[in-house]
Amino acid sequence: xxxxxxxxxxxxxxxxxxxxxxxxxxxxxxxxxxxxxxxxxxxxxxxxxxxxxxxxxxxxxxxxxxxxxxxxxxxxxxxxxxxxxxxxxxxxxxxxxxxxxxxxxxxxxxxxxxxxxxxxxxxxxxxxxxxx
Numbered sequence: 001x002x003x004x005x006x007x008x009x010x011x012x013x014x015x016x017x018x019x020x021x022x023x024x025x026x027x028x029x030x031x032x033x034x035x036x037x038x039x040x041x042x043x044x045x046x047x048x049x050x051x052x053x054x055x056x057x058x059x060x061x062x063x064x065x066x067x068x069x070x071x072x073x074x075x076x077x078x079x080x081x082x083x084x085x086x087x088x089x090x091x092x093x094x095x096x097x098x099x100x101x102x103x104x105x106x107x108x109x110x111x112x113x114x115x116x117x118x119x120x121x122x123x124x125x126x127x128x129x130x131x132x
Contacts (some may be wrong), residue, residue: 003079003107010085014129015075016111018118022055024065025101025112034061040071040110041103052103052112069101070118072111072125080104092124 004010023040027048039053051063058065078085086102086109093100093113098121101112113121 003077003082005079005082007082007084007088008132010076010078010082011088011129011132013076014125016122016125017073017075018122019071019073021071022115023052023069023071023112024055024058025067025069026051026053026058026063026065028063034063037061067101067112068115069112070115070121072113072118072121074109074111074125077107078104078109080106085109089125089128092128093121096120096124098124 004013027045027050028034030044030049033042033049037051037053037057039051039057041050041052043050051058055065055068074089086104089111090100090102098113098117100121103110103112111121
């Protein structure tokens, strides 16, 4: 079930899908995690528990949040050991003055880009895949 490690093949087979909704980043104390939420990611840090969740859900639970963003899923099964894939994507987006918060899952990588820049990000990704 290992993912693809070859950078050229990752780029050649790259396609991207924009998820519905606006996402945000929030943090809560480990013992303050609301029981009825469904975040896309939960990550334990020394300072607190980071959540990536829908903005509407954060607001519903009265959670302070930052970075309203859109989630783009890269539809290529990249290996967790692939070298340079996310670095190349982040560099290409940076050339277009766009920050990105990448998150890797077991099967796919996900990019969280600022609201309003998702179209630009998708264009950059499409151009990157076509350049191989």
